[in-house]
């Protein structure tokens with residue numbers, strides 16, 4: 001196959017259908033369904049479910065999607081709506097977002113043989129890899145890049161990884177699409193996204209014996225679809241080195257091989273740099289919708305703590321759009337730091353507040369991150385909030401914050417635990433401060449707003465109940481976003497307000513009359 005015939009255009013139109021508040025879509029037109037995939041019915045009543053049907057040939061063999069119909073409204077939306085209603089929030093909204101071609105970031109296993117590589121996801125409950133060349137969730141250019149990779153593996157005799165033997169060259173590939181291209185009209189950017197390819201190579205480093213093959217594969221991709229080719233599909237090629245026999249996809253060593261080093265995306269009103277080693281949201285457009293909704297709940301000039309921050313996209317987006325007095329981002333993965341630093345450099349120069357990023361574990365000494373901020377944003381992994389953070393949030397109202405002589409620290413019980421002191425010291429050393437530290441936050445203030453962004457519905461429900469049971473917080477708003485169409489997962493944005501204790505005045509009520 002000639003490379004110039006690779007499908008860079010989506011086989012189906014990219015459609016967004018928006019539903020808010022919870023109701024059926026009215027404007028979506030479906031992708032043309034391959035006849036063989038249509039359910040055996042022609043009745044008019046079947047039309048609504050087909051309107052938003054997945055129509056993917058890999059459905060059922062691949063574990064990526066679990067639901068074929070009504071992509072615009074996962075069943076869990078009803079449950080979420082009822083859950084929030086039971087907690088007093090009856091105006092839960094759900095944004096259906098883009099239904100096909102939404103995944104801009106995919107990690108795919110590479111198995112099989114050089115002449116017949118399998119590039120895809122594991123079959124449910126097994127380690128058998130299913131090839132998914134026509135995945136309907138992937139941005140179409142991820143599928144195009146996968147086809148090019150497959151061709152390279154065959155031509156260059158690259159050995160896919162053999163899990164049982166621990167042998168082979170290529171273990172996984174991460175494909176991430178950037179739609180940041182200011183040379184194109186805005187309406188064309190998504191469709192013309194370019195792919196950053198990260199090859200997870202089964203060797204310790206770039207000097208290992210199979211590194212010639214790695215370079216040959218990288219050059220193959222670049223020669224055929226890099227910036228000098230007619231088909232500029234590949235943004236860059238990276239290598240990650242991993243020899244461990246566990247299930248962890250990435251090793252610690254990353255090398256940029258070809259193409260642009262920096263990968264930019266425009267979300268939440270800012271330009272954001274994302275190295276392949278940093279966490280990035282898979283559904284870029286839906287994330288942008290969520291960020292724009294989130295902005296509404298943060299007052300201008302607020303002090304914000306962004307916990308589980310990754311490269312700090314939420315915090316930086318708030319710093320730029322809400323002119324925050326201070327923003328501190330807390331993240332456990334040190335690899336996210338360079339992306340944060342590059343993104344800060346692109347913020348408008350007019351931003352005057354203090355911005356910092358801390359390489360720290362939020363579960364250790366969480367109170368120290370909460371005090372001094374007006375708004376806390378948490379965006380934990382699927383397992384939800386760390387117990388120590390929930391405890392700190394639940395008891396925060398009872399912490400007495402007295403003015404200290406230096407005015408620089410709160411009077412929360414003097415810390416003596418050595419591991420906490422060590423973590424504080426380490427986090428201090430590994431932090432990045434931008435802007436004026438002196439105008440930062442009011443060390444006496446306690447947060448009044450908690451914004452919880454969740455990708456794990458079950459853990460969210462537990463955390464939500466835990467926050468509400470002792471009445472330290474009340475739920476004010478909740479919104480859902482279709483981050484993962486084809487699955488039963490949704491992303492939730494929930495806004496909590498801290499219940500302020502009523503002061504006892506000591507005055508007796510005057511008797512009437």
Ligand SMILES: C[S@@+](CC[C@H](N)C(=O)[O-])C[C@H]1O[C@@H](n2cnc3c(N)ncnc32)[C@H](O)[C@@H]1O
Nearest residue numbers: 279308309310331332333361362363379380381
């Ligand atoms: C769902 S991601 C969100 C990242 C970021 N908010 C974004 O949207 O790009 C969760 C992040 O939490 C980080 N994380 C996990 N456990 C953590 C912990 N105990 N302390 C701090 N960060 C943690 C992960 O490394 C990951 O970057």
